[in-house]
Each structure stands twice: as structure tokens, then as C-alpha cells.
Amino acid sequence: MDMRQYLDLFIDESKEHLQAINERLLELEKTPEDMSLVNDIFRSAHTLKGMSATMGFEDLANLTHQMENVLDGIRNRRLSVTPELLDVIFEAVDHLEAMISSIAAGGDGTRDVRGTIELLKRIEQGEMPNKQAAKEQPPLEHAYGEFEYHVLEQAKEQGFSVYEIRVRLRDDCLLKAARVYMVFEQLNEAGEIVKATPPVEMLEEEQFDREFLVTVVSKESADVLQKRLMGISEIDEVEVSMLSIDESSAESEKTAAPQQPAAMEQAATVQSEAEAPEKQTVKQAAKMIRVNIERLDRLMNLFEELVIDRGRLEQISRELNHAELTETVERMSRISSDLQTIILNMRMVPVETVFNRFPRMVRQLARELGKRVRLDIIGADTELDRTVIDEIGDPLVHLIRNALDHGIEAPDVRAARGKPEEGTVQLRAYHSGNHVFIEIEDDGAGISREKVLKKAISRGIVSPQAAEHLNDQQIYELIFAPGFSTAEQVSDISGRGVGLDVVKSTIESLGGTVSVDSQPGKGSLFSIQLPLTLSIISVLLVQIAEETYAIPLSSIIETALVKKEEIFSAHNQPVIDFRGKIVSLVRLKDVFAVPGATDDGDAVAAVIVRKGEKLAALAVDSFIGQQEVVLKSLGNYLSSVFAISGATILGDGRVALIIDCNALVK
């Protein structure tokens, strides 16, 4: 089973439990006799243990297990609540929190918690923790990562010896950092330092007690090294031992985290955190690098500038008609197209980042609604432009809430209808052509044609006369109309006055479409179609009088020249016959009140566009040509202009407006 989709759920819940434990522990400190608090903590710890074991986070599970044992002891009055005992539990909770954050940040949640586990075990066995005992520390030891191990192995092959040197400073040593520096200097002269415990930065900041451990590769003998170091003042003891590599490798297999003395708990925390990511980078360095998303955005912006200049160059080369120039510009265009593909791909994010939060949401909603629902997620690895990902979350939440609230029936109703009591909602994502489809299908009651019609008529969305001519599909589409809601009771889940019309407009603002299909009694299917990318689009440039407009190719079915006598009138509306379909003709010069526009000539240049199943013919003066353009916003001042979705900068530096076909197809 792929656990990734449950990871967010796990992290969220773990955080909640830890929060609860923290709060209860604080209360317990004030009222140590309150056993209900202990019970609460025990329950949270128990849940946490179960979850982390299921998710395969062993350190987490082990630590919670040990904590649970101690809590059990308190519950059974074998142990009494003392500040010392609480300190240890708090320490354990701190570890748990660190592990959860590490997991949330994409880490593996491993952490050296042996010290704390040991303390918990001792408490469980009735030994009260005391500060002295805690300070009794295991000797400093090095643990080598795979990478370091290879370095050491190589050094050995090249005839170097590997030494582990334990240096102890005198108790009255004042300038610890200075001594560390001198030790390092000496060792660097004699060989090379591979590793230090605690790490160098901490040593330099004097974040260690008296003792530190250094691994050195050198051709010198152990005696020479020892003498060199003993020559430094304020050094109490130097212990040089030859390191056998096999042992260390066994050690690194056992645990990647370095062992730390309990007395250095503070420092140890810092170190293991500092080391974990380092380890990861070493492992992945060959294949992956992390790039800040802002850098990608900057790259994208620069590339957009390039696309504009490319358009200008293409135009110039066409005008000059110079063979070599044309050839070079064509080459450059091809290369920049490849570059564009690469850059756009870098901005792609799997929809998983959005889908991840749904299992938890569905679980919670189902509980609130008293329904049993299973959520199946398919194609979570489908990738979409980051801009789309950022926007798509809310519409999906709405549709899923809708499916649970209005789609899936209550268990008894389902049973009565001969369906399994547990309803299924399937969330699918997949690529098709230049689009990504996201579908939400439920096996619930489906959309009731009659209810929708009744409501639509009562809300004045459709007239009773018009309603008679609607087919099922058209009736289902009515639920996207503004001011529509089929819930008979306004429930807390989806009947908040924000309807599916908001979903529809959000998706359309992303250049996508949403449609619905339904079978009464069997369920509904909401299908969202989204463009792969938003920022660079292919358009057809058209001329209307002196103005240039851009029509996205994704909306265009074809272009046509319509003769004057082929334009008819229906309900005072000009229409044309397009492949046997009556399509209304929208004169853009009228819609946009273009100054200096002339009457139609003998023939009208028309762009046939579609919105879902519906078509319209946009009448223009002439077609200029197809071009890749960068979609730009009109700015915040002009936030909503009718039938204009944005603007773009043409090759000659002028701005052309991009037509929003969705607004023009009725």
C-alpha cells in the first residue's frame, strides 16, 4: 500500500495528539492526582503509537510505546507523578514533536531516542530519575554515514591510517574554542580530519563539555599524533586509536544517528537535526537538487521576456525576408520551444499535493454526516502547473463535499436500495492531450432531474417553457447556475450559500471547463478539464478595424469565411449554419464597440469557438496568424473586463487583448 497519501493525515493527527498530550501534561503537573488526565494522555499516546507503527516510523513507535508503559504505571498507581518524571515525559514529547516535524518536512522521522527510552525504562522499573544518573554518559562514539565510510575506505586503500582521537580538555580550560582550533590545526598538518563529534561548528561555539572525538586519516603513526596534540596546553588527555573500518560499517548499518551522551542532550538535538538532511543530500546528490520555487518563477519571467522578443524577431525576419536571418530565427524558435517545454515541466507539481488532504477531510465529513464513505484516489502523480495547483484545491474541496453531502446516501438508505452501505467516491486525475482531467465520481443517488428542474424554475434560472426543451445533460448543467442549491436542508457541509457556480467560475478563470453527468440512483460524475499550463498559450491573432485581438487556440474549432447570404436571422440574432448546426454569429466589433469599424463586406471572417458543447461564431475583419504568446494580467485596477481574460505583448511591443470565449458563447 502506498502510504504517501495518508502521510498528511498522519502528520495532522499526530500533531493534534501531541498538542493534546502537551496540554494534559501541563495540567497534570498542577493536579498530579487527576487520573482522568493520565487516561487522556495514555489514549493519545496509544493512538499515536498505533498510527506510527502502521506508517512504519519505528523510532516514533518505540518511544511512544515506552512512554505508554510509564503512563500505565502512573495509571495503576505504581508510579507517582513527580516533576522529574514529567521532565522525562516532556523530553519524550519534544522528541516526538521533532520527529513529526522531520516527517512533515519530508524526512524519515528517525532520531536517536535511546537515551530517553532508557530513562523511561528505568522509571518504569521504579527507579526515580535523578540528574546524576542521567549524566552518567555512554562514551563518545562516532557513527559513520555511508559516504564517510567510503572516504575512509578509500583513504585506507591509498595507504593512510584512520585514527579516532579522543581529546579531553582540562577542567579549568578557559578558551575551549581556541584549543579546539589548535588541535584541528595540528591534525590538519599531520593528515586530514574526516569527522568530528560534536561537529566542528559546535566545537567552535564551545557547545561541548570537555571531550570531543575526531576522526583523522593520516600517514603518521599514532604516537606522533598523540605527541603533537599533547604539546598543546590545557589538554588533559589524548587517546589515539586505530580504526578498523569493518566495525564502523557495521555500526552505520545499525544506526545512522550518532550516539550522544545524555548530558549533552541539548547539543545532541541540534546535531542530529543538522545531520539528517546532510545525509539525505549525499544520497540524492547525483539525481536531484532542490530549487526554490521563486527561482523557477524568475526563470519563467525571463523566459516570457524571451518569448516576446522571439515574436518580435520572427516578425522582423519575415519583413526583411533575408534567407540566413530567417534560418537563424527559425532555429532559435525551435530551441526556445524546447526550452519552453523544459521550463514548463520544471514548474509541474503532482496533484498529490492537493489530493493528500482529502482522505482526512472525507473521513471527518462522513462522520459528521453519519455516512460511510470510502475515497479512492487514482492518478495522484499526474502533474499540473503550479499556478493551477494553487487554485484547484478549493473547487475540489467543494465538489467532494458536494458528493458526500448530496451524492452518497445514508447507510440505511443505501442498504434499502441494495447498494453496499459504504459509498465510494473516486477522485481521478489523468493527462489527455494538452489537458489534465480531474474527475470526481460517486456511487450515490445521482442528480434528480425533477428536483433540479423544480428548483431552477422556482429560482427563475430557467423558464418553465424553456425547461421542456432541455435534455438531461442541460438540466444537470443547471446546478452550476448562480443561486442554485439542491440541498433540501441547508446543511453545514455544502449549503453555505456558495454554490457550484463559484466552482465553475474558478475553473473557468483557470482556462478550464467543468461538466457533470449523472445516472439517477447510480451516481454522478463531475469532470474538470484544465490546461497544462497557464502562462504561455497559443492564440490566433485577429484584426478588427485597427485593433488586434488574440483568441486562445484551445477554444477554437476552426475558422471560416461566411458569405453574406449565409448569415440568417433567428430571434433578431444573426446565425450561421455550421455543419448542420445553427450557431449564433457574434460580431466582435459590436461587442467591443471597436471605433472605425465598417459594415460587413461580401464575406465575414468567422472564428468558430466552443465552450463545452456550445458553439459560437466570432466575426472579425481578418485573421493575422497563429502565435505563442505570454498571458499577462490586466493588473489589479482592471480586474474584471467583460469577455477579456487578459493581455499579451506582441512582437512589435504593443499590447493585444485576449478574448475570453467562455463569456461570448451563450
Add this chain to the structure above:
Amino acid sequence: MMASVQADWKVIAFRLKEEEYALPVQYVRSIEKMQPITRVPGTAHYVKGVINLRGVVTPIIDLRERFGFASEPYGEQTRIIIAAFEDIEVGLIVDAANDVLDLPAESIEPPPEAIGSVEASYIDGVAKVENRLLILLDLAKVLDR
């Protein structure tokens, strides 16, 4: 943006009809010469359209029309003042942009009931410097739709 600000104001002075106006420099990004404007249909009459300002599509407001003055053909002196207020960036067409001035705080007075021909609501105050009378514009009001 009230005259209660004690410090001196640094302003861009510009001409509109026969009067001089001022806009605090912190709202001014740049001053541009006239350039081709792409009309945006379906917007207020004073929105002349958008320009390509170094790759950023910027809306342009004709201040004469915004204030209901008679419009004049644009000439050599006509300038576009690119102004930014909160998250809005627009260009303002003015007859001429003359200079940058320091207005001492004490020279600024609250707007009289009616000054010149601009509605008092667009005005933040007036300043008298030597023989000049400058009308301080309230950019927020000008940009209010």
C-alpha cells in the same frame, strides 16, 4: 495621506488644464512619454486602455477625463505618470510633468470647499509655494472605481 504629516512633502508637480497638481513621490514609479495605448473595451470612459511598460501591462487613466475636464489632443508635453498605490499600478495621463518639489509641511492647507474645477473629494490639500498654488491629489480617491 493627510496634511497632518509633519515632515516636508516631496512631490511630483504636474499640469492639468491651467492648474498645477502634486503627487507625493512615494507613489510615483516613473514618468513616461506618450506611447501607443491599447483600448480596453467595456471600461470607464477615463480608462484609455493599457500600455506595455517594460513587459508589464499597465492600465492608463486620462486624468482630464477622470476629473470631467474637456479632453485635449495629446501633445509633445503630454506625460504618463506611473503611480502605484497598494497593489494597484496605473499610468496617469497629464498635460505636462514639470518638476520635483519639496513642500514644507506648514505650506500645506486642508482643501477648501471647492478649488479650481476638481471636485474637493479628490484633493488632499493645497500648498502655496512662492507664487504657485499646488493641488495635492488623493491618489486613493482617484483610483477608487
